[in-house]
Amino acid sequence: MNARSPRPAAVPAEALRDPRSRKALHGMKLLVGGYLAISVLTLAALFVLRGDATVVNDAVWVRVSIVVASALLSFAFAVRAARGSRGAYRRLRIVSAVMVVAIAVIVAVPGPFPLWLKLEQGVCGLALLGVLVVANGSHLRALFAAE
Template sequence: MTVEENLYQPRSRTVFRATKLLVGCYLGISVLTLVAIVLLRGDAALVTDAVWVRVVIVVASALLMFVSAVRTARGSRRAYRRLRILSGVMLVAIAVILAVPGAFPLWLKIEQGVCGLVLLGVAALVNGKHLRAVFAVG
């Protein structure tokens, strides 16, 4: 079977749908967090410079991941590779944020923990046996 034929198998469609849903949740949480820091920007204890930098990076990565998830579902190997790499890199970055004491406020660590759980699902799906097999064909 070709990649194109594998894309339309019921299992593939289910995995792509779940991946796009999870990445969409990650993007939604990230955008809402950006809105929150804009609204709370006057409170230096809640919104530090590090928070601004981190949240902007997260929104940018979430947007790139969402575009990659959509393109992956259309059969793009490059987008699939990008999605695998980004989900792994962002999981490591979240683990560092959660582990480093005092670098970020507790509320952001909680938000990042939630994002990490969502990305764990994404990483499991895109690194799973099924999608690796779909994109190994060709």
């Protein structure tokens, strides 16, 4: 038999309507939306520039694909968190932290990534750092704390 722990209840709607909550959740969605937009535009640029091996190599394709996937997931998590999902909030915090570390490594370590991608990743990293600051702020941590 598979015993599953009960899901934590969603954050009450009245708590989500608090002006501080609305501002923080809206800010997180904007930052993650910016991360998603930049990632998708970068993927589109890869398609346009795919014939130039000095600008687009296999490592760039793999990295940008991973970033777009994480941006899509992060956006879905941010939307669900704004609706009160504790699980989505927790996942957004985890994915954002992991991606900030991965981006810091990409930017800092010499390797197969061209300068333009490192700059793009730096911008994405700044957006995700903003998500981390907002998501780990005392107000949202208290709002999403398990009951």
